[in-house]
Amino acid sequence: MTKPIDHEDLGAAGRYPEGGLAFPHRHLTGIAHLARHEILYLLDEAEQWLALNRQRHKRAEVLSGLTIINAFFENSTRTLLSFEIAGKRLGADVVNMHAATSSVKKGETLIDTAMTLNAMRADAIVIRHASSGAVQLIADKVDCPVLNAGDGSHEHPTQALLDALTIRHALGLAPGSDLNGLRVTICGDILHSRVARSNILSLTALGAVVTVCAPPALMPAEIAAMGVTPSHDFDAALQGADVVMMLRLQQERMSGQFIPSPREYRHLYGLTLDRFGKLAPHVLVMHPGPMNRGIEIDSQVADHPARSLVTRQVESGVAIRMACLDVLTRRARGVPGWTGSEGAAA
Structure with missing residues (x-):
């Protein structure tokens, strides 16, 4: 386990530890094991790549000579494309492996696949x-x-x-800023959503006040233990919100009947144009995609030119993934300050 770092020990600008201590993890498997300053560090590292991606020439060579394997055992469009673009813009050789055409379909175990990928000496x-x-x-x-x-x-x-990066930019917050006091409502299939879980962990770590809303059958029993307020009344959950994050129904992870019908779900839990019109004019809307338009969110809301952050989330995704690939490969690349034993944490 990484030793907690006191604020007095923080490095540049008084925010982060020096070198590899700023992010002492070998992998990025989740948000749960990250400290607040480690989350902020990744957000701040993404700023340079967000700026690069807005230029005409969108390429750096920091990962030149490295090989990144995107092994997707589950269908994806935007996430796979985002990681591929991120790796290529950093100068890496990127290989995409799709499970539908892999030996997994022939009965190969996940561990066998892992050992095969490892033998190919991928760099990430x-x-x-x-x-x-x-x-x-x-x-x-x-x-x-x-x-x-x-x-x-x-x-x-x-x-x-x-x-988190998208929210910070939409609010005009400077690098290093947290989201202290921001009120975020997350509505949708909380039970099956990995996006909800990671966002709860990240947003609460950054000081946001989070309300989660879902039908009783789609609300985890112990969700309040994660530091959020659960609600089954969407209209009530919207009161006082600054950001509303909608989630799609995870039909592929459901077995059985969790909602009466899509029409009923939209009536009770959809961000309709009518509900949107009753929100305060500063409230921002998010959706990780893919969207079920007309069910959890109306098209006029998802496409609102000033208050919808959906396309900005996609833009931020490339920058964040560039930052993560950069940071996690620094020890192998011998970046000064990142080559010591401080990089042993999982």
Whole structure:
């Protein structure tokens, strides 16, 4: 376990420890094990890449000569594309592995696959898998950094990081700023959502006040223990919110009937144009995608030019993933200050 670092020991600008102590983890498998200053460090590291991505020439060579494998055992469009663009803009060779065409379909075990990927001497592996805990299983078997691109209903850490970065920019907050006092309402399929779990961990660590709203069948029993306020009344949960984050129904992870009908769900828990019109004019709207338009969110709300952050979330995603790939490979690249034993934490 990493030794807690006192604020007096923080390095540059009084915010972070020096060198590799700023982020002493070998992998990024979740938000749960990250300290507040480690989350902020990744957000601040993403700032330079957000700026680069807005330029005409969007390429750096910090990962030149390195190989990144995106091993996606679960279907994805935006996350896979985002990681691929991130790796290539940093100068790495990027290889995408799709489970549908891999030996997993022939009966190969996950550990066998992990050992195969490790033997190929990848410099970082990005994993997406339908089973909770699968990413950690692979991380325990390989020699290079592993990034979790979503595992079952467990975590999706880079999504939470990009959401925090998006909020910070939308509010005009400076690097190093947390979200202290911000009121965020997360509504949707909380029970099955790895995005909800990672966002709860990240937002509360940064000081936000979080309310989660869902039908009783889609609300985890012990959710209040995560430091949030649970609600089954969406209209009540919207009162006082500064940011509303909508989640889709995770139909692929459900077995049985969790909602009466899509129409009833929209009536009770959808961010309709009517509900949106009753919100304070400063309230911002988010959705990690993909969206079920007309169910959890109306198109006029999702596409609102001033208050919807949906496309800005996508933009932030590339920058955050560039930052994570950069930071996690610094020890192997011999970056000054990152080559000592301080990088042993998992």
